[in-house]
Amino acid sequence: MKNEYRVVVVGGGIIGCSVAYHLAKFGETDVAVFEKDFISSGSTGRCAGGIRQQWSSPHNVILAMRSVSLFEKLSGETATDIEYKQGGYLVLSYSEDEAREFEKNVRMQRELGLDVEILTPKQIKERYPYLNTEGVKLATFCQKDGHANPHLANFAYARAARKMGVHLFTHTKVVGIEFHRSSFIIHTNRGTVKTRFVVNAAGSYSRDVGKMVNIDLPTESYRHQIMVTEAVRNFLDPMVISFSGNFYIRQSKHGQFIMGQGDADEKPGINYDVTFKFEKDMVQKMMNIFPPFGNLRIIRHWSGHYNMSPDAQPIIGQSSAVPGFYYAVGFSGHGFMLAPAVGEAIAQMMLHGKSIHVDISELDIDRFKKGVLREKNVV
Structure with a gap:
């Protein structure tokens, strides 16, 4: 030094x-x-390694679009495979109010140059037949979104x-x-x-x-928990997320599913403990949304922190x-x-x-x- x-x-x-x-x-x-x-x-x-450009704030959209252009070059610039995959982000809405908000967001995102589309529940089912669309009002999808290994x-x-x-x-x-x-x-x-x-x-x-x-x-920092399943054949290209449904999930390059959700009762502070309640809630939610997951085994579970701004x-x-x-x-x-x-x-x-x-x-x-x-x- x-x-x-x-x-x-x-x-x-x-x-x-x-x-x-x-x-x-x-x-x-x-x-x-x-x-x-x-x-x-x-x-x-x-x-979880998600890389998303679909935001309600123009500032975040612009920052994320610039980041994607840099992520696309990162493996080549650094001679490191970061497992970057632009499999898209499928964002599900489960409420009418949120669906209207998504439509407004998409107009703003398109004005900023983002290629994003709106999907009906029927279109979602046609693309992703293994996904339960019950209660889904609509979804937005951007193919250039994706994920990488953090x-x-x-x-x-x-x-x-x-x-x-x-x-x-x-x-x-x-x-x-x-x-x-x-x-x-x-x-x-x-x-x-x-x-x-x-x-x-x-x-x-x-x-x-x-x-x-x-x-x-x-x-302020808040604990967030994530769990990972055993590996299976890759079939889920996009990161699937819902704000009203409170979850996100993606499949890694090696086949594991990485998933998490927020906890409205979480108190601020540094806390690396994990809870069985999280696993139980997550399993029930994912089995409902992805019925084929019924026999998957959980292999890891950890926590990290969101450093939140107002x-x-x-x-x-x-x-x-x-x-x-x-x-x-x-x-x-x-x-x-x-x-x-x-x-x-x-x-x-x-x-x-x-x-x-x-x-x-x-x-x-x-x-x-x-x-x-x-x-x-x-x-």
């Missing part, structure tokens, strides 16, 4: 590693990434960044940050370094890192109170799918003063002073 770096990134998940990778790609290699555990140990390595994508960025000169330090916990006019002193459990810029990409611990420089980031949209920008302190936090369960575009945008802000490909100015923390519209497409 050197005594000084131009940029320090706090957090070695896919957001932090994407920032580091893009900084190095654009020529800034005097970068250190501090990860308190190991690469992909936090929310990235515990997510661990492989995270490591693709990390290894490529390291090859370009970035220093990655695992098991290195940031315990304090001092700000002195135009520079920072970063205190870790392995020593102290000086830096000009800090990027808070600490995921579930984003608020704690913000408080180190007296910035109160309005984020409007379920990411908080991205530079602090006006502490110049040089950047944050990319509050992704509300969707950091993985937005990471390529966010890493690129933060790197461009730091090097060029603005994001070039995607305008993220309205995702700054100051938006909460004016009132916001909540992203509705969240499980």
Whole structure:
């Protein structure tokens, strides 16, 4: 570890590693990434790996579209197979109000250039005969949506960044940050370094890192559970999700089904426990929606965290109170799918003063002073 770096990134998940990778790609290699555990140990390595462009917020649509264009190149750029598959996202609606909202969203998404279609229950059944469409009002489908392996994508960025000169330090916990006019002193459990810029990409611990420089980031972390079945022959190409039905499910490259749902009774805080209630509820729901799943066995079950913002949209920008302190936090369960575009945008802000490909100015923390519209497409 050197005594000084131009940029320090706090957090070695896919957001932090994407920032580091893009900084190095654009020529800034005097970068250190501090990860308190190991690469992909936090929310990235515990997510389902979905990559979706169908949102109710135009900001999220634009960010996701840019991310997809970067995901499409990532395996080639980093010489790492991230198991990226554009099998589509099938989004099911189970209520009339939600169906009308979906129709409005599709108009907005198409205006932004997204190729998305609306399917009737009959059309859904024709395409996916194994899916029970009882109670479904309509669905939306985007073929360019899909999924990838979160661990492989995270490591693709990390290894490529390291090859370009970035220093990655695992098991290195940031315990304090001092700000002195135009520079920072970063205190870790392995020593102290000086830096000009800090990027808070600490995921579930984003608020704690913000408080180190007296910035109160309005984020809270909530446990979310996921379970995985044994592998069977691949037959489910799209990620299937429902906000009113409260579930998501996809089939991995190796045949396992990865599935999860939200819990309205979950309290904020760091909690990695798992519950039998989740398994029971998930099994009952999936057997109803996918009747052929009746004899599948559960082989793994874990939990991770959604780092939630008040409007379920990411908080991205530079602090006006502490110049040089950047944050990319509050992704509300969707950091993985937005990471390529966010890493690129933060790197461009730091090097060029603005994001070039995607305008993220309205995702700054100051938006909460004016009132916001909540992203509705969240499980």
